[in-house]
Amino acid sequence: xxxxxxxxxxxxxHDRGAKVIARALRDAGMEVIYTGIRQTPEQIVQTAIDExxxxxGVSILSGAHMKLVPRILxxxxxxGSRIPVFVGGIIPEDDATELKRLxxxxxxxxxxxxxxxxxxxxxxxxxxxx
Amino acid sequence: xxxxxxxxxxxVSSRDRKSFAKLLSICEDNPVMANKIIxxxxxxxxxxxxxxxxxxxxxxxxxxALLSKLSRRVGVIAIDPSSPFSGGALLGDRIxxxxxxxxxNVFIRSFSSRGALGGLSPSIxxxxxxxxxxxxxxxxxxxxxxxxxxxxxxxxxxxxxxLLSPDGGDEIQMMKAGIMEIADIFVVNKSxxxxxxxxxxxxxxxxxxxxxxxxVILVNSxxxxxxxxxxxxxxxxxxxxxxxxxxxxxxxxxxxxxxxxFLRRKIDTIMQSIESDETDIEKIEKExxxxxxx
Numbered sequence: 001x002x003x004x005x006x007x008x009x010x011x012x013x014h015d016r017g018a019k020v021i022a023r024a025l026r027d028a029g030m031e032v033i034y035t036g037i038r039q040t041p042e043q044i045v046q047t048a049i050d051e052x053x054x055x056x057g058v059s060i061l062s063g064a065h066m067k068l069v070p071r072i073l074x075x076x077x078x079x080g081s082r083i084p085v086f087v088g089g090i091i092p093e094d095d096a097t098e099l100k101r102l103x104x105x106x107x108x109x110x111x112x113x114x115x116x117x118x119x120x121x122x123x124x125x126x127x128x129x130x
Numbered sequence: 131x132x133x134x135x136x137x138x139x140x141x142v143s144s145r146d147r148k149s150f151a152k153l154l155s156i157c158e159d160n161p162v163m164a165n166k167i168i169x170x171x172x173x174x175x176x177x178x179x180x181x182x183x184x185x186x187x188x189x190x191x192x193x194x195a196l197l198s199k200l201s202r203r204v205g206v207i208a209i210d211p212s213s214p215f216s217g218g219a220l221l222g223d224r225i226x227x228x229x230x231x232x233x234x235n236v237f238i239r240s241f242s243s244r245g246a247l248g249g250l251s252p253s254i255x256x257x258x259x260x261x262x263x264x265x266x267x268x269x270x271x272x273x274x275x276x277x278x279x280x281x282x283x284x285x286x287x288x289x290x291x292x293l294l295s296p297d298g299g300d301e302i303q304m305m306k307a308g309i310m311e312i313a314d315i316f317v318v319n320k321s322x323x324x325x326x327x328x329x330x331x332x333x334x335x336x337x338x339x340x341x342x343x344x345x346v347i348l349v350n351s352x353x354x355x356x357x358x359x360x361x362x363x364x365x366x367x368x369x370x371x372x373x374x375x376x377x378x379x380x381x382x383x384x385x386x387x388x389x390x391x392f393l394r395r396k397i398d399t400i401m402q403s404i405e406s407d408e409t410d411i412e413k414i415e416k417e418x419x420x421x422x423x424x
Contacts, residue, residue: 030218034222043232050237051151
């Protein structure tokens, strides 16, 4: 059973994307925790650890991804956690490359199909052999 | 990433959240190992409080209000339903409680019901025992949004709080058997709705008619009004049941219900491994017994 946390950091309230992903992953047989809008990186990381999730999905549409995502990665590292992180939202290509360099496993832009995301997540765990 | 039993035992003893989070996952996936680890840990008897009621009545919100006012170590077990089609689940109880996500005295964990009926999850007994090894003073179990006959929470909680809202139906609904019978404390939420006072009065009448003495408390889980009264009631009940023997007998029964749940889970797992195109019940039974004894 794959357990996922879908989290929305920062101040934008555009949660449609996060909700669509949460619902699609549920229908793909995963256990999905959704924590709502306006979460701090600290709340997100503590929740991911307490819930012992297998993977963390972060949705941002505010443009603050270069501040918020590195902070989340830093906090995870600080707490000795190796939970993989993927990001969804409006992320310019250069930023996506930089986020991946920092350790994000995948960045999904607008128009990505839910089946692509599901397959990638499932594939990730098949390869990681968890 | 695998961590050993001893690492978990040491981690949980020193209140390491990551180790405790792993222990809870083991409770869900491997009850035999979970029970073994729990038996190696020191346990503190916490007040186990079940919060139950229909979907949307305010269970998560009232837990959030309780967390804001309880200055002690509290564990929250929040259960949401699994899909009968995909087996997946959307666990959204935490949304109302996220202001406590970084509170070191609070540990919130979401669980899928994983196909279990009755309002709880298959691992609830192991999970509840596990929380008692994490030095909790109180453990709040939020059931799935329940119907009239989901009474399993009474098998595990020391105190059952049934949450009602003023728009839940007439007094005939309150006279029906099932969930209305297991409440130790009734809470009428959404007290800003004038109809809540009428509901409280009707409820008190029905309780009196049944010859019982069960408190009915009005609260507003958003503003926090009435939550102090609920805490007072919970604490005085805990003190009372520890003296009058109710607590001890409930705990004794809980061990039995735990065994029942553990064995049912074992049988369920075996049943899933038996070919589903087998139609002879006797053959299935023999196969089950063979696998149980092996």
